[in-house]
Amino acid sequence: MTKLSVEHLLGIKYLQKEDIELIFQTADHFKNVINRPIKKVPSLRDITIANLFFENSTRTKLSFELAEKRLSADTINFASSSSSVTKGETLIDTVNNILSMKVDMVVMRHPNPGAAYFLSQHVDAKIVNAGDGAHEHPTQALLDGYSIREKHGDLKGKKVVIVGDVLHSRVALSNIFLLQKMGAIVKVCGPLTLIPKYISSLGVEVIPNLKEALNWCDVAMMLRIQLERQDTKFFPSLREYSMQYGLDKALLDSLDKEITVMHPGPINRGVEITSDVADSKQSIILNQVENGVAIRMAVLYLLAGRIE
Amino acid sequence: MEKSNRVILDAKQFDLTIKRLAHQLIENHNDFTDTVILGMQPRGLFLANRIQAELLAINKKYKVQVGSLDTTFYRDDYRRQDNPLIPNKTHVDFIIEDKKVVLIDDVLFTGRSVRAGLDAMLAFGRPSKVELLVLINRRYERDLPIQAKYIGKNVHSVTSERVKVTWASKDGEDKVILYTPAND
Numbered sequence: 489m490t491k492l493s494v495e496h497l498l499g500i501k502y503l504q505k506e507d508i509e510l511i512f513q514t515a516d517h518f519k520n521v522i523n524r525p526i527k528k529v530p531s532l533r534d535i536t537i538a539n540l541f542f543e544n545s546t547r548t549k550l551s552f553e554l555a556e557k558r559l560s561a562d563t564i565n566f567a568s569s570s571s572s573v574t575k576g577e578t579l580i581d582t583v584n585n586i587l588s589m590k591v592d593m594v595v596m597r598h599p600n601p602g603a604a605y606f607l608s609q610h611v612d613a614k615i616v617n618a619g620d621g622a623h624e625h626p627t628q629a630l631l632d633g634y635s636i637r638e639k640h641g642d643l644k645g646k647k648v649v650i651v652g653d654v655l656h657s658r659v660a661l662s663n664i665f666l667l668q669k670m671g672a673i674v675k676v677c678g679p680l681t682l683i684p685k686y687i688s689s690l691g692v693e694v695i696p697n698l699k700e701a702l703n704w705c706d707v708a709m710m711l712r713i714q715l716e717r718q719d720t721k722f723f724p725s726l727r728e729y730s731m732q733y734g735l736d737k738a739l740l741d742s743l744d745k746e747i748t749v750m751h752p753g754p755i756n757r758g759v760e761i762t763s764d765v766a767d768s769k770q771s772i773i774l775n776q777v778e779n780g781v782a783i784r785m786a787v788l789y790l791l792a793g794r795i796e
Numbered sequence: 797m798e799k800s801n802r803v804i805l806d807a808k809q810f811d812l813t814i815k816r817l818a819h820q821l822i823e824n825h826n827d828f829t830d831t832v833i834l835g836m837q838p839r840g841l842f843l844a845n846r847i848q849a850e851l852l853a854i855n856k857k858y859k860v861q862v863g864s865l866d867t868t869f870y871r872d873d874y875r876r877q878d879n880p881l882i883p884n885k886t887h888v889d890f891i892i893e894d895k896k897v898v899l900i901d902d903v904l905f906t907g908r909s910v911r912a913g914l915d916a917m918l919a920f921g922r923p924s925k926v927e928l929l930v931l932i933n934r935r936y937e938r939d940l941p942i943q944a945k946y947i948g949k950n951v952h953s954v955t956s957e958r959v960k961v962t963w964a965s966k967d968g969e970d971k972v973i974l975y976t977p978a979n980d
Contacts, residue, residue: 490882517883521869525891526919529869793875 492790496608496615499624500665512634514786532561535792538586540596542568547753548618552595555784580610587613592795614791622656628752629662631783635776636707639748644671649701651677652711652760655684659752664690677701681722698733707748710735710760726759736762801975810970813948818850820946828860831896836913837866837884840901842963843931863888867912893921902961904930907942932959
């Protein structure tokens with residue numbers, strides 16, 4: 489397989505197993521590139537990429553920007569808070585205006601699920617979804633899968649538990665799709681109010697007890713409690729959540745085996761994970777961030793290859 | 797598939813040619829303390845490894861480091877082909893700053909791969925000098941002003957012809973053939 493089966497990266501749902509493998513293999517080469525004295529290659533020097541962030545982001549935005557710059561693409565940035573969107577411009581109008589400045593690819597984060605798909609139907613540019621509401625966050629799942637592969641050699645047969653706010657998490661959904669496609673076994677753990685009602689239709693089992701879940705798994709993916717997405721109370725208090733579902737060093741040390749701890753960031757230290765766990769040698773949180781740049785370079789490189 | 801093919805170098809000539817190239821390198825590089833070899837992926841690396849082995853066979857003191865250089869991300873024909881270009885491994889575990897670099901490829905044709913190779917190489921430092929060594933030099937076919945310093949054999953060919961180098965370590969036989977692809 490030498491090219492992706494898709495025109496855009498809208499979600500992991502649309503990818504084949506072979507696409508994911510191709511992205512991982514290409515990322516291996518880019519990881520090599522970004523560890524050289526000169527971290528830049530000229531592959532995308534004739535490409536312009538617009539980063540449209542209709543929702544706040546630190547690491548995803550920086551990671552995409554860095555990936556674009558290391559590929560020598562020209563970039564323009566846009567944040568909705570300082571733009572005409574606040575004057576009532578529609579999404580298609582905003583994007584078409586940007587595209588008429590001769591932009592080849594769009595990286596977009598948007599609060600509405602399906603925004604990236606919608607855009608791909610209406611505009612003539614390659615779209616990379618950088619998170620659409622509580623739907624998908626494909627590059628995060630790719631970098632998570634890549635980090636597990638790096639640590640454990642292969643994803644096939646690995647047991648991964650996703651802990652916490654699965655209901656509001658695009659990271660969880662994308663990871664469930666990706667890990668299952670690559671042959672891993674996924675279960676979720678968390679307060680039942682934060683587990684989607686139809687999770688079993690994805691073939692995912694729920695383990696309500698954290699210790700039981702951790703004893704089962706090879707890798708624990710701790711999710712952030714998304715306070716900004718919770719209009720109603722899903723649990724009585726952060727303190728109670730943290731007591732039931734927070735991962736601390738004592739719990740980690742009490743397990744039968746050494747598990748790998750991941751977190752997509754940003755961390756609420758002391759809520760879903762304590763500082764000593766986040767900074768322990770079992771945590772691969774910072775590797776995830778490093779791999780994010782390599783994965784995004786691979787995605788942009790492979791999609792740019794499909795520009796006519 | 798191949799309409800006509802002509803052997804340019806058979807196994808014996810092939811071996812002699814590599815020996816001669818190794819001796820020419822010795823002439824210019826003394827004991828190789830400041831010299832490194834970069835083999836261009838994929839097939840220049842076979843030649844680089846053979847030259848390295850040949851140098852050691854001549855005298856154990858001719859120890860030279862070999863790296864593999866992939867030029868995919870530096871090519872100028874990316875997106876001008878149907879599929880994205882899939883890279884090979886680059887493995888250079890030394891710094892080429894102030895070193896004499898011998899860049900090695902199997903066939904010099906348009907010069908575009910070498911141009912990309914020069915760019916790729918610069919990511920590892922600023923060499924004091926760069927020389928190009930090729931097994932086959934297809935004359936009169938250059939798109940760019942690039943010339944090899946060490947040449948195994950010069951070949952006069954037309955653009956529609958192809959040169960194929962096979963290696964004992966990979967393909968079972970050391971041989972160079974010139975052929976015309978059937979569908980041209």
